[in-house]
Amino acid sequence: MQHTVILKHLSEITGSPLRVFTLSPDGLWKESICYAKSAAPALSPPLAEWLREDISVPPLAAVDGTRYYAIIPLGSVRYLLGPVRLASALSVRRQFAVEGETQEDTVFLCDTAVFLQAVLLPWNLHTKKEMLPQELIASNCSDRSNIDV
Numbered sequence: 379m380q381h382t383v384i385l386k387h388l389s390e391i392t393g394s395p396l397r398v399f400t401l402s403p404d405g406l407w408k409e410s411i412c413y414a415k416s417a418a419p420a421l422s423p424p425l426a427e428w429l430r431e432d433i434s435v436p437p438l439a440a441v442d443g444t445r446y447y448a449i450i451p452l453g454s455v456r457y458l459l460g461p462v463r464l465a466s467a468l469s470v471r472r473q474f475a476v477e478g479e480t481q482e483d484t485v486f487l488c489d490t491a492v493f494l495q496a497v498l499l500p501w502n503l504h505t506k507k508e509m510l511p512q513e514l515i516a517s518n519c520s521d522r523s524n525i526d527v
Contacts, residue, residue, distance in 0.1 A: 388500070396412070425447065433451040435514075437518060443473065448460060469521035497514065
């Protein structure tokens with residue numbers, strides 16, 4: 379199975395853009411591909427900065443507490459999935475307030491379990507170890523009740 383097919387599918391099932399960033403020789407993350415049904419919103423400065431952080435497991439973040447993103451770090455490639463609204467909100471530790479960010483009605487509502495599985499599929503394939511949704515939530519959320527999602 380080709381990566382392209384998987385990435386397009388993850389974008390389709392979440393209703394969210396999936397951007398591919400590659401590490402350039404100068405140490406910067408540059409967007410190389412974007413899978414999306416329609417034009418993806420511009421990447422805000424806080425999200426661009428977050429993308430540059432040292433990451434060991436997929437981090438989740440919320441913009442204005444309603445739109446969620448995930449970074450899937452796979453060596454010299456990082457996937458950014460989002461924005462998406464989740465059917466069951468998560469109390470993620472990483473929160474951003476971004477002025478002029480995409481309006482609520484243009485962001486797809488996705489089942490929370492589907493979003494988490496979309497994040498974990500490429501991660502688990504790459505690491506060849508299974509991370510469970512509960513582990514992803516535990517590493518990103520401050521409220522332990524989110525594990526029930």
